[in-house]
Amino acid sequence: MNELLLIVSIAGSRVAMPAAAVESVVELDTLIPVPRAPAHLAGLSALRSRVLTVIDCQRSLELGATDLSDGNIHEAAVVELDGHNYALTVDAVEDVVEALSEPAAIRAAMGEGWERVSLGMVETEEGPLLLVDVAALIAGPGAEARAA
Amino acid sequence: MDDLIADFVAECREMLESLGGEIVAWEANPDDRSRLDSIFRFVHTVKGNCGFFDFPRLEALSHAAEDALADCRSGRRVPDGALVSAVLAIIDRIGEMIAAIDAGEELPSGDDSGLIDALAPGAEGAAAPAVATVVADNGAKGSNATPRTIRLSVELLDRVMSGVSDMVLARNELARRLREAPGEVEVGGAFERLSGIIAEMRDAITRTRMQRIENLFVALPRMVRDLSSELGKQVLVDIDGGDVELDREMIEMIRDPLTHIIRNAVDHGIEPPADRLKAGKREIGLLSVSARQSGNQILIEIADDGKGIDGSKLVEKALANGVIERDVAQRLSKGEQLALIFEAGLSTAKEVTAISGRGVGMDVVRSNVERIGGVVEVDSLPGKGTRMTLRVPLTLTIIPALTVSIGKQHFAIPRSAIEEIVRANGASVTLETIGGAGVATIRGRRVPEVALADVLGLPNTMSDDERTLVVLRPSGGDVYALAVDRIHDHEELVVKPAAPAVMATGLYAGTTLADDGSPILLFDPAGLAQVGGVRLETLERGGRAAEAPAAANSNEIPVLLFRGLDGARRALRLGVVDRIEEVEAKDAIRHSAGQLRVQLGDAILPLAGVDQPDALEGKVRVFRLNDGSHEIGYAFREVIDLKSLDRDVIPADAPGDVGGVTLIEGEPAELIDAHWIFAEYLGVAATRPAAQLVCRLPENDAWMQNMLRPIIEAAGYLVIGEKDELSADITIVSQDREIAAEQGGRVLRLATDPDAADGLDSVYRYDRTGLLIALKAASAGRR
Numbered sequence: 001m002n003e004l005l006l007i008v009s010i011a012g013s014r015v016a017m018p019a020a021a022v023e024s025v026v027e028l029d030t031l032i033p034v035p036r037a038p039a040h041l042a043g044l045s046a047l048r049s050r051v052l053t054v055i056d057c058q059r060s061l062e063l064g065a066t067d068l069s070d071g072n073i074h075e076a077a078v079v080e081l082d083g084h085n086y087a088l089t090v091d092a093v094e095d096v097v098e099a100l101s102e103p104a105a106i107r108a109a110m111g112e113g114w115e116r117v118s119l120g121m122v123e124t125e126e127g128p129l130l131l132v133d134v135a136a137l138i139a140g141p142g143a144e145a146r147a148a
Numbered sequence: 149m150d151d152l153i154a155d156f157v158a159e160c161r162e163m164l165e166s167l168g169g170e171i172v173a174w175e176a177n178p179d180d181r182s183r184l185d186s187i188f189r190f191v192h193t194v195k196g197n198c199g200f201f202d203f204p205r206l207e208a209l210s211h212a213a214e215d216a217l218a219d220c221r222s223g224r225r226v227p228d229g230a231l232v233s234a235v236l237a238i239i240d241r242i243g244e245m246i247a248a249i250d251a252g253e254e255l256p257s258g259d260d261s262g263l264i265d266a267l268a269p270g271a272e273g274a275a276a277p278a279v280a281t282v283v284a285d286n287g288a289k290g291s292n293a294t295p296r297t298i299r300l301s302v303e304l305l306d307r308v309m310s311g312v313s314d315m316v317l318a319r320n321e322l323a324r325r326l327r328e329a330p331g332e333v334e335v336g337g338a339f340e341r342l343s344g345i346i347a348e349m350r351d352a353i354t355r356t357r358m359q360r361i362e363n364l365f366v367a368l369p370r371m372v373r374d375l376s377s378e379l380g381k382q383v384l385v386d387i388d389g390g391d392v393e394l395d396r397e398m399i400e401m402i403r404d405p406l407t408h409i410i411r412n413a414v415d416h417g418i419e420p421p422a423d424r425l426k427a428g429k430r431e432i433g434l435l436s437v438s439a440r441q442s443g444n445q446i447l448i449e450i451a452d453d454g455k456g457i458d459g460s461k462l463v464e465k466a467l468a469n470g471v472i473e474r475d476v477a478q479r480l481s482k483g484e485q486l487a488l489i490f491e492a493g494l495s496t497a498k499e500v501t502a503i504s505g506r507g508v509g510m511d512v513v514r515s516n517v518e519r520i521g522g523v524v525e526v527d528s529l530p531g532k533g534t535r536m537t538l539r540v541p542l543t544l545t546i547i548p549a550l551t552v553s554i555g556k557q558h559f560a561i562p563r564s565a566i567e568e569i570v571r572a573n574g575a576s577v578t579l580e581t582i583g584g585a586g587v588a589t590i591r592g593r594r595v596p597e598v599a600l601a602d603v604l605g606l607p608n609t610m611s612d613d614e615r616t617l618v619v620l621r622p623s624g625g626d627v628y629a630l631a632v633d634r635i636h637d638h639e640e641l642v643v644k645p646a647a648p649a650v651m652a653t654g655l656y657a658g659t660t661l662a663d664d665g666s667p668i669l670l671f672d673p674a675g676l677a678q679v680g681g682v683r684l685e686t687l688e689r690g691g692r693a694a695e696a697p698a699a700a701n702s703n704e705i706p707v708l709l710f711r712g713l714d715g716a717r718r719a720l721r722l723g724v725v726d727r728i729e730e731v732e733a734k735d736a737i738r739h740s741a742g743q744l745r746v747q748l749g750d751a752i753l754p755l756a757g758v759d760q761p762d763a764l765e766g767k768v769r770v771f772r773l774n775d776g777s778h779e780i781g782y783a784f785r786e787v788i789d790l791k792s793l794d795r796d797v798i799p800a801d802a803p804g805d806v807g808g809v810t811l812i813e814g815e816p817a818e819l820i821d822a823h824w825i826f827a828e829y830l831g832v833a834a835t836r837p838a839a840q841l842v843c844r845l846p847e848n849d850a851w852m853q854n855m856l857r858p859i860i861e862a863a864g865y866l867v868i869g870e871k872d873e874l875s876a877d878i879t880i881v882s883q884d885r886e887i888a889a890e891q892g893g894r895v896l897r898l899a900t901d902p903d904a905a906d907g908l909d910s911v912y913r914y915d916r917t918g919l920l921i922a923l924k925a926a927s928a929g930r931r
Contacts, residue, residue: 032557032667035604036653036679044650044659044667048314051659051667053647084647140649 003099005124008077008090011063016122016129021079025093028054028074040140042068045087052078052087060140061113079134086138097124103131156197157250158298163190164243172369175232187235188217194242205260206245212264213238225269234266302397305356312353313661319346361439362390364399368410368437375414382421382432383414389439394446398540402448405513409450409536410435417454417534427531429453448538457528459485466491486526490514549641549670552618552632554601555609558668560641560660565673567619567627569635572612579612588617588629593814595619598680599631620673628677643670655679709788709812714759717817719793724822726774733764735917741925743829746770746781747917750862752924754829756805757782775826841865844876852880863923878926883910894926
């Protein structure tokens with residue numbers, strides 16, 4: 001069976017995440033900011049009795065900021081990485097599709113932010129989509145600078 | 149029937165677990181009836197059940213052990229090492245069989261008659277000489293009543309726990325709805341009841357995850373006993389801090405590393421008895437294992453007094469194995485050399501033994517400990533011993549915390565770091581800004597002050613005066629005051645590690661959920677100070693802290709803060725205090741030979757610190773001060789604390805026993821001038837010529853020669869007879885005897901009747917204190 005992909009839109013672009021990595025999709029409730037944390041770390045939220053670290057994907061990609069305090073409902077994909085739960089803010093969650101190919105390198109020039117989180121391009125029934133690396137999205141900008 | 153067997157197996161297992169330590173403790177103290185009883189109870193239970201379930205071999209084994217133990221109980225037999233080993237062997241065999249029954253297998257084949265024979269008095273064979281003894285801090289308590297328990301998977305517990313947490317959230321939601329739309333009184337009442345039950349459940353379920361570290365420690369005495377008898381060593385295990393609570397999972401995670409460190413200590417650290425004697429140590433090695441909570445960490449220390457680790461040997465080995473380069477090796481500090489022990493493929497033992505020394509191990513220990521966010525440190529003095537410290541984070545454990553807020557956001561501060569809480573506008577507090585830095589003066593003590601809002605970069609909505617100051621003392625650091633907008637509540641919080649990006653800020657120790665289900669960040673007080681720019685002495689030393697000697701800062705003199713007999717706060721430099729003793733005032737303190745003296749053991753010391761000798765009564769505590777060659781007693785009421793002297797001392801106008809006044813912890817304290825005390829109280833004795841003191845005793849008095857003479861000689865006297873020509877400092881005779889001529893010195897008469905003694909020239913002959921004081925007085929009288 002081919003890998004299932006979750007299609008979401010971030011900063012106006014449709015991208016795919018490995019569906020297996022995504023535990024659930026939630027609507028974010030109250031958000032507790034974390035002072036002094038990196039900018040893309042929007043804050044903490046609670047999912048039932050678990051603490052979610054909320055990642056603002058737009059900021060992580062350096063494509064603007066999501067206003068999470070505007071009173072609107074914000075959807076987020078919940079993923080687990082190294083034992084911690086994260087909620088990735090997305091504009092919308094669209095669909096789950098089957099991957100029709102292995103990810104292939106994209107040779108066209110992408111935006112810097114996208115470049116950082118890209119795992120390559122996958123073919124789907126809905127056309128080619130960028131497969132994003134959830135871990136890189138969580139690490140956010142500056143992760144490479146810190147590592148270097 | 150299967151259910152019954154399962155119950156039997158579970159019950160046996162519980163008992164087996166708690167038994168390991170008991171039996172070794174029993175060996176150390178064979179008269180300990182309660183331990184004998186609990187072991188007896190175990191074999192008795194097994195025997196009873198076996199008959200019912202038809203396990204003939206188990207029955208024969210337990211029956212034999214029961215008989216032997218019953219003999220001990222009735223006093224017909226004295227338990228010895230051989231018996232203990234034989235009983236241990238039988239209990240092990242029973243354990244194997246129970247494991248087989250549990251797994252539904254056939255009982256392992258084998259002959260038990262050897263084991264049973266070994267129980268017979270005087271039997272040899274399986275019995276190894278018993279060499280390990282144990283000192284457990286719960287010595288007397290024992291654990292005779294094993295609570296009824298069942299086994300659950302941690303996974304299930306987690307599910308129940310998160311279910312209960314969700315229930316709490318649902319309850320809070322319901323509470324809010326009820327408040328918004330008030331219903332009938334009955335509904336409210338029912339809700340209150342439900343609410344109480346849920347809170348109780350939450351408490352109980354939270355506690356199920358916690359376990360006393362004792363559960364981990366209980367198996368250690370047995371393990372050390374077996375190891376040391378295998379290696380022909382003698383090891384005394386000292387266990388402390390078994391009541392520290394740790395998350396169940398955490399206990400499982402540190403089980404292997406701890407076991408490994410202990411095996412290493414017994415195998416490589418502690419030397420064989422002969423080597424120890426040669427090195428001038430006691431034959432029996434000491435292995436102490438202790439656990440304590442320190443801030444948001446649990447510290448487990450394993451210390452032995454063995455031969456220590458040779459850092460240079462480690463470096464050689466590391467070079468030979470290509471673990472490090474030569475140029476790196478030369479730059480290593482002592483601590484870094486020792487840390488090489490955690491590198492893969494290093495073992496300093498020359499020979500590989502079955503126990504350890506295969507070069508796998510310490511690296512595994514380190515990686516296991518680091519995986520749970522812990523640290524393992526090593527410190528060693530060649531020839532003196534090795535100390536391993538495991539620091540395990542307290543995350544996942546419950547910690548008491550104070551919730552505070554800035555603006556609308558709540559945070560938690562671990563209560564262990566909080567010294568006190570004061571209002572910024574209180575009478576005893578003034579806030580000043582010196583060169584942009586905040587300084588709070590709280591009851592005369594100046595501490596750096598940091599506004600939490602500034603540290604966090606949050607908008608400042610409140611003036612400093614309205615805030616509340618939380619005075620914090622991070623573990624190992626100095627105090628500082630944190631200004632918060634409001635303080636809320638003391639809560640017990642289940643703290644979980646936060647995401648790496650959150651932890652990387654250095655401000656937080658973890659996250660937790662408040663009762664209303666919203667996340668709360670828990671501060672790390674040391675991190676807050678660092679980010680806030682507060683300079684903490686200990687933090688600055690940073691990673692190389694272990695290298696710096698503790699007293700590097702010569703401005704900080706450790707002093708003992710105490711309350712004198714007159715109630716005054718006094719301080720004494722710690723260096724001159726040998727130890728603290730407690731004496732009965734009326735028995736041990738007397739006025740003699742011109743000054744007040746106290747008897748401490750066999751020594752009579754001048755006693756300082758007493759203004760009104762007549763007012764002394766009951767027990768009096770006395771510091772034993774030592775200047776290197778002489779001792780003096782100093783009476784006091786109570787010790788307040790161990791502090792350091794970091795402020796100027798205002799000298800006293802006239803010399804006296806108080807040398808000056810200083811501020812300690814914001815309150816004045818009189819600093820004792822130890823030099824003056826020694827000069828004043830010891831002046832005479834200290835300058836006394838070192839000539840031999842002489843005491844004349846009647847030669848033909850058997851009592852005096854046999855009983856009195858050793859005491860007099862111990863007091864430094866040369867004992868002579870009535871006919872000897874030397875001049876004596878003191879002459880001791882019985883009350884009823886006349887002395888022919890004046891033979892020099894004082895004459896002390898000993899009375900056989902207490903009532904006949906006047907306490908001056910005649911003393912009751914079993915009044916040891918009186919005797920010693922008289923001897924001392926005679927020596928002082930010599931000048």
